[in-house]
Amino acid sequence: MSATSPPPTTDAHERILATAYDLFSRRGIQAVGIDEIIETAGVAKATLYRHFPSKDDLVLAFLQRREDVWTHGWVEREARSRADDPEDQLLAIFDIFDEWFKSDDFEASVFINVLFEMGPSHPTGRASIHYLENVRGVVATMAEEADLRDPQGFARSWHILMQGSIVCAAEGDVETAKRAQAMGRMLIAQHRR
Amino acid sequence: MSATSPPPTTDAHERILATAYDLFSRRGIQAVGIDEIIETAGVAKATLYRHFPSKDDLVLAFLQRREDVWTHGWVEREARSRADDPEDQLLAIFDIFDEWFKSDDFEASVFINVLFEMGPSHPTGRASIHYLENVRGVVATMAEEADLRDPQGFARSWHILMQGSIVCAAEGDVETAKRAQAMGRMLIAQHRR
DNA sequence: CCAGGTGTAGACAGACCTGTCTACCCTTTC
DNA sequence: GAAAGGGTAGACAGGTCTGTCTACACCTGG
Numbered sequence: 001m002s003a004t005s006p007p008p009t010t011d012a013h014e015r016i017l018a019t020a021y022d023l024f025s026r027r028g029i030q031a032v033g034i035d036e037i038i039e040t041a042g043v044a045k046a047t048l049y050r051h052f053p054s055k056d057d058l059v060l061a062f063l064q065r066r067e068d069v070w071t072h073g074w075v076e077r078e079a080r081s082r083a084d085d086p087e088d089q090l091l092a093i094f095d096i097f098d099e100w101f102k103s104d105d106f107e108a109s110v111f112i113n114v115l116f117e118m119g120p121s122h123p124t125g126r127a128s129i130h131y132l133e134n135v136r137g138v139v140a141t142m143a144e145e146a147d148l149r150d151p152q153g154f155a156r157s158w159h160i161l162m163q164g165s166i167v168c169a170a171e172g173d174v175e176t177a178k179r180a181q182a183m184g185r186m187l188i189a190q191h192r193r
Numbered sequence: 194m195s196a197t198s199p200p201p202t203t204d205a206h207e208r209i210l211a212t213a214y215d216l217f218s219r220r221g222i223q224a225v226g227i228d229e230i231i232e233t234a235g236v237a238k239a240t241l242y243r244h245f246p247s248k249d250d251l252v253l254a255f256l257q258r259r260e261d262v263w264t265h266g267w268v269e270r271e272a273r274s275r276a277d278d279p280e281d282q283l284l285a286i287f288d289i290f291d292e293w294f295k296s297d298d299f300e301a302s303v304f305i306n307v308l309f310e311m312g313p314s315h316p317t318g319r320a321s322i323h324y325l326e327n328v329r330g331v332v333a334t335m336a337e338e339a340d341l342r343d344p345q346g347f348a349r350s351w352h353i354l355m356q357g358s359i360v361c362a363a364e365g366d367v368e369t370a371k372r373a374q375a376m377g378r379m380l381i382a383q384h385r386r
Numbered sequence: 387c388c389a390g391g392t393g394t395a396g397a398c399a400g401a402c403c404t405g406t407c408t409a410c411c412c413t414t415t416c
Numbered sequence: 417g418a419a420a421g422g423g424t425a426g427a428c429a430g431g432t433c434t435g436t437c438t439a440c441a442c443c444t445g446g
Contacts, residue, residue, distance in 0.1 A: 027312075028309075028312070030223060030310075031312070108309065112309065112360055113309050115363060115364070116221075116301065116305065116306050116309040116310060116363070117223075117309060117310055119220075119221070119224075120363065120364075120365070129364050129365060132364055133364075153372070156361070156366060156368075156369070156372055157372045157373075157375070157376060159357070159361060160354060160357035160358055160361050160369060160372060160373055160376070161353060161354075161357055161376075162357070163356070163357040163360035163361055163364075164352070164353035164354055164355070164356040164357025164358070164360070165353055165357070166360075167305055167356035167357070167359075167360060168349070168352060168353050168356055170308060170309070170313065171308070171313075171322050171325055171326075171356075172313070172322060173349060175349075176349065176353060179346070179349055179350045179353060180350075180353055182350070183350060183353070183354075183376055183379070183380060186376070186379045186380075186383065187376060187379075190379065
């Protein structure tokens with residue numbers, strides 16, 4: 001989330017990945033070249049290619065980190081910390097999204113972004129699909145904890161609301177999280193036993 | 194002005210645009226180069242640049258055609274032809290989406306695609322946002338015809354369902370249209386007077 | 387002391403891409 | 417019959433990008 005490049009004391013591998021995370025997150029994959037990454041990270045080109053044999057490998061490492069930082073470290077963690085009741089934890093996702101959409105550095109979802117930028121058959125696109133499925137898995141777990149009917153089906157419907165609100169936010173509608181949350185409430189009510 | 198149509202081929206302008214429509218629709222903007230378009234269309238490079246001063250201009254013309262063909266010529270037209278009741282016309286959108294997602298040439302939404310590929314500040318990205326707003330406008334009109342409360346707000350929520358199902362379909366979930374439709378039913382029920 | 391691993395700096399190859407330009411062809415119109 | 421306009425074919429300029437390569441510097445451990 002920090003835009004500052006780390007001090008040169010940290011090791012090169014980490015510095016490259018942190019820089020790539022920042023640049024890829026904000027501007028996408030195609031728009032960020034290797035040359036910009038090495039310059040921003042303060043690293044020689046040979047060093048980057050020693051740690052990451054190709055740009056695709058760097059992108060894959062970036063997506064893995066995105067899951068750690070965004071999916072688990074931010075969305076899941078925040079949702080769980082904001083409420084005790086599992087239903088409220090689910091609804092809290094859209095409170096978090098609301099803050100996300102209204103923040104300055106909202107740049108649309110990295111996973112959707114890469115999926116559309118690279119296509120579903122490209123290795124990085126396939127990886128994005130995998131990480132999006134994991135997001136759905138987090139929702140399914142919460143749905144189980146909330147003792148909702150058909151947690152897998154619930155998670156798929158909930159996922160539609162999450163993805164839809166992200167796209168609508170990218171379109172410019174900053175109030176979209178509240179609308180998605182309202183539909184989420186209806187969906188929860190329908191899945192109660 | 195002349196009504197004479199030369200036997201060899203159709204109008205070059207039309208041939209270029211039709212080829213660009215096909216290639217851009219299926220593979221995205223960045224992945225399709227000018228050289229491929231002129232070769233596929235069977236046209237000289239100078240001819241393309243005579244009709245479209247730059248690739249961006251060609252993309253803008255492509256997006257305009259996409260609205261004509263897809264938004265109005267297909268989704269809106271089909272939805273209206275499949276039901277008389279406005280509420281059923283709205284729900285029919287997801288029947289159409291269902292067939293779309295399951296068709297061989299489903300390639301995700303062009304407008305979302307271009308928006309994510311080019312970014313919201315690029316002219317073509319801005320145009321995509323405009324055409325997505327027009328899709329929402331079609332929904333709002335149908336909502337008015339169905340005499341639903343707050344048709345604009347309804348259309349925004351409905352739009353979340355549409356966008357979400359498209360992304361989930363791109364992710365590989367082919368049953369997503371049915372789930373979106375079920376949530377659509379709930380949303381309609383909530384907006385009845 | 388020196389060998390190996392890690393780093394820097396930057397030139398360079400090779401493959402793309404968009405957009406321009408020349409040179410020529412063919413048809414229609416005045 | 418000449419001019420004009422639209423078309424073809426393709427070279428070319430100028431830019432981008434990834435990835436390789438050379439040459440050198442600095443530790444650190446044996």
